[in-house]
Amino acid sequence: MDALRKYIDRYVALEDAEFDFFYSFLEEKTFQKHEYIQQSGSICTHHHFIIEGLVKSFYIDDSGTERIVQFGIENWWVTNLESFKKQEPSLIQIQTLEKTTVLRIKKQDLDLAFNKIPKIERLFRLIYENWLIAEQRKGFFYMKTSSKDRYLALVESIPNFVQRVPQYMIASYLDITPEYLSELRKSL
Amino acid sequence: MDALRKYIDRYVALEDAEFDFFYSFLEEKTFQKHEYIQQSGSICTHHHFIIEGLVKSFYIDDSGTERIVQFGIENWWVTNLESFKKQEPSLIQIQTLEKTTVLRIKKQDLDLAFNKIPKIERLFRLIYENWLIAEQRKGFFYMKTSSKDRYLALVESIPNFVQRVPQYMIASYLDITPEYLSELRKSL
DNA sequence: CGGTCTCTTGACGGAGTTCAAAGCTAGTGG
DNA sequence: CCACTAGCTTTGAACTCCGTCAAGAGACCG
Numbered sequence: 001m002d003a004l005r006k007y008i009d010r011y012v013a014l015e016d017a018e019f020d021f022f023y024s025f026l027e028e029k030t031f032q033k034h035e036y037i038q039q040s041g042s043i044c045t046h047h048h049f050i051i052e053g054l055v056k057s058f059y060i061d062d063s064g065t066e067r068i069v070q071f072g073i074e075n076w077w078v079t080n081l082e083s084f085k086k087q088e089p090s091l092i093q094i095q096t097l098e099k100t101t102v103l104r105i106k107k108q109d110l111d112l113a114f115n116k117i118p119k120i121e122r123l124f125r126l127i128y129e130n131w132l133i134a135e136q137r138k139g140f141f142y143m144k145t146s147s148k149d150r151y152l153a154l155v156e157s158i159p160n161f162v163q164r165v166p167q168y169m170i171a172s173y174l175d176i177t178p179e180y181l182s183e184l185r186k187s188l
Numbered sequence: 189m190d191a192l193r194k195y196i197d198r199y200v201a202l203e204d205a206e207f208d209f210f211y212s213f214l215e216e217k218t219f220q221k222h223e224y225i226q227q228s229g230s231i232c233t234h235h236h237f238i239i240e241g242l243v244k245s246f247y248i249d250d251s252g253t254e255r256i257v258q259f260g261i262e263n264w265w266v267t268n269l270e271s272f273k274k275q276e277p278s279l280i281q282i283q284t285l286e287k288t289t290v291l292r293i294k295k296q297d298l299d300l301a302f303n304k305i306p307k308i309e310r311l312f313r314l315i316y317e318n319w320l321i322a323e324q325r326k327g328f329f330y331m332k333t334s335s336k337d338r339y340l341a342l343v344e345s346i347p348n349f350v351q352r353v354p355q356y357m358i359a360s361y362l363d364i365t366p367e368y369l370s371e372l373r374k375s376l
Numbered sequence: 377c378g379g380t381c382t383c384t385t386g387a388c389g390g391a392g393t394t395c396a397a398a399g400c401t402a403g404t405g406g
Numbered sequence: 407c408c409a410c411t412a413g414c415t416t417t418g419a420a421c422t423c424c425g426t427c428a429a430g431a432g433a434c435c436g
Contacts, residue, residue: 061332069328082321114313118306121313125302128316133270135323139330140257143363144249147392167415175331180392182416335424355383368424370384 003051004103007075011126012119022120025109030101037078037102038094044083046104050076053100054164058172059091068173071165073158077127078102097165147176148184191239192291195263199314200307210308213297218289225266225290226282232271234292238264241288242352246360247279256361259353261346265315266290285353335364336372 001023008014014022028051031037037055038044050072057070057078069092072078083090084107105113114121142150151174155161162170171181189211196202202210216239219225225243226232238260245258245266257280260266271278272295293301302309330338339362343350350358359369 059328067331069324069331081317081324085317085321114310118309121306121309122302125309125313125316128313128320129269129273132316132320132323133273135320135327136257136269139323139327140247143255143257166413168413177393178415179394179417183392186416354381356381365425366383367385367426371424374384 012123018117025105026103031096033099036095040093041089044080044090047079048102048104051101054097057094200311206305213293214291219284221287224283228281229277232268232278235267236290236292239289242285245280245282
């Protein structure tokens with residue numbers, strides 16, 4: 001609750017009553033290590049705010065290989081936005097890498113919150129704006145940077161990331177093979 | 189005006205008075221072929237809705253090569269969102285490839301519209317949501333698809349695209365060299 | 377008709393993949 | 407608390423995709 005309040009305060013100034021009303025839609029839930037938050041083929045019913053823990057979003061490609069598209073840590077929202085918005089089955093799966101506690105909200109409740117509290121709509125307008133900028137920077141960065149530098153940037157951007165996540169998942173996220181990442185690391 | 193009204197109607201139901209009020213902030217402007225809508229190093233002051241024409245967003249990399257990150261056509265919004273939002277100098281440049289007519293709005297006027305007309309804030313919450321999904325799909329698609337298939341998907345997604353845009357720009361957008369694209373096309 | 381912009385062709389090189397095998401490490405049960 | 411196993415990481419060789427460079431062939435415009 002404190003974590004969410006602090007997070008929201010960075011974007012919009014909510015009255016206590018507004019926050020409490022919004023908070024009443026949220027459900028706290030804890031997932032064990034390696035539990036699925038989102039299964040492939042099912043509809044993404046909730047938007048999740050991570051209070052503590054670490055998750056990966058990924059899909060399985062045609063040759064059966066896992067492809068990680070995003071990691072999520074404390075103070076991030078995770079969902080498959082496309083499936084959540086359209087309420088269609090999701091190709092993306094979300095799984096915890098550590099014991100993870102989230103606050104989650106259902107699609108219809110979030111829509112209700114948008115109607116009742118304009119500041120919540122503004123909050124998400126701003127969140128999506130920032131998220132979009134981050135996604136664009138990522139694409140931009142991907143295009144102009146070698147995989148070695150992408151690796152270095154990733155491990156520097158999140159403290160202890162290498163300790164928390166196995167190498168082969170980092171390789172998957174960087175879109176290279178574990179073998180090649182191993183070679184990169186040898187050359188430091 | 190009609191194009192914009194039609195576009196907005198797909199997202200939110202505005203009263204005529206609300207639309208007129210929003211429209212009063214917009215300025216119609218026509219750029220000639222090869223004119224700059226956004227120069228490198230300057231702040232992105234406007235958000236642009238393209239009524240007619242075609243533009244490219246790009247930057248110049250360390251070796252002096254142009255890198256196209258996005259094309260924009262009719263009924264798309266174009267801006268460098270990061271520069272527009274933070275009012276910081278932009279690394280991205282935007283240039284027309286054809287004579288192009290836009291409706292443009294200043295940052296402070298858009299913020300004003302958000303405050304005066306909640307439905308406009310909702311409109312942009314939805315636009316950013318869709319844009320984000322599109323950006324994520326693009327990243328996703330990039331990861332799992334060969335450059336040959338990316339080329340085919342691109343030319344199929346926009347009618348006459350190959351006629352409107354020179355090959356070497358398509359190569360830049362696909363993040364391959366013109367030489368290699370030429371080879372791909374030979375193998376059909 | 378001459379020049380600039382665009383597209384193609386070919387030789388070579390480097391980044392990254394694939395496959396197979398061996399070496400580590402950490403969790404589990406006995 | 408040790409031993410075993412399964413999962414993770416490293417190594418190396420052969421191969422593929424795609425970039426770089428250099429040169430030539432069209433095509434459009436004044």
